[in-house]
Amino acid sequence: MEDEDFGKVKNYALKLLSLRPRSVREMENKLSSYLARKKYPAGFLEKLIAELTRLNFLNDLEFARWWAEQRGRANIKGKTFIKKELQSKGIDREVIAEVLSALGTEDEYEKALQLAGKKFSKLALDRQSEQKLGRYLQNRGFSYDVVRKVIDSLSQRG
Structure with missing residues (x-):
């Protein structure tokens, strides 16, 4: 039984x-x-x-890699957001650090730029819009450095 x-x-x-x-x-x-x-x-x-x-059906490293890829690609989330989600799922700090280091900063910049372009493509970037864009990107887990780089890039275009 x-x-x-x-x-x-x-x-x-x-x-x-x-x-x-x-x-x-x-x-x-x-x-x-x-x-x-x-x-x-x-x-x-x-x-x-x-x-x-x-049997390798449960593997926190492989899960963390998969999760970071899914969240970064499908939902366009930054490293900070992904880190918090992985912590809430019980993933070890060393595993999280390894997975996030593999994501790369340049890739994160491109994702943030893509997200900013979708959300703020029609806005002229005045001071208020820059602050709004900054909050929007930081709430999605992008670092201040990446956010600043995106805002500078969009300001030069506009």
Whole structure:
């Protein structure tokens, strides 16, 4: 009976992982609530996390790389925003630093410029618009240096 129950929990975990990659902490949270809801033994959690990690279904480094790529490409977010999201998902500081260093500053500048162009293409950049653009970009996780570079670039064009 216990093997059958463990199999059900494992199937649930694999279903979650088939939807999208997840961090170890995300899986721990999802599985612990599932175990409590279904009244399965709490010991399944540690056993299943260990097995999924051993099989490389759970890998925080690979998850962090995937997450940063998705957030940077699809949602156009800056490094600071991505860093906060990864921290909230339980990713280790060293892993976050490694992943963010691979993103590159020039790439971040291009993303910020693209985002600014979409949002503020029709505005003349007076002082108030520059401040608004600066807040907009910083709220999306771009560093002050990148924001300043984007504003300077758009001011020279306009």
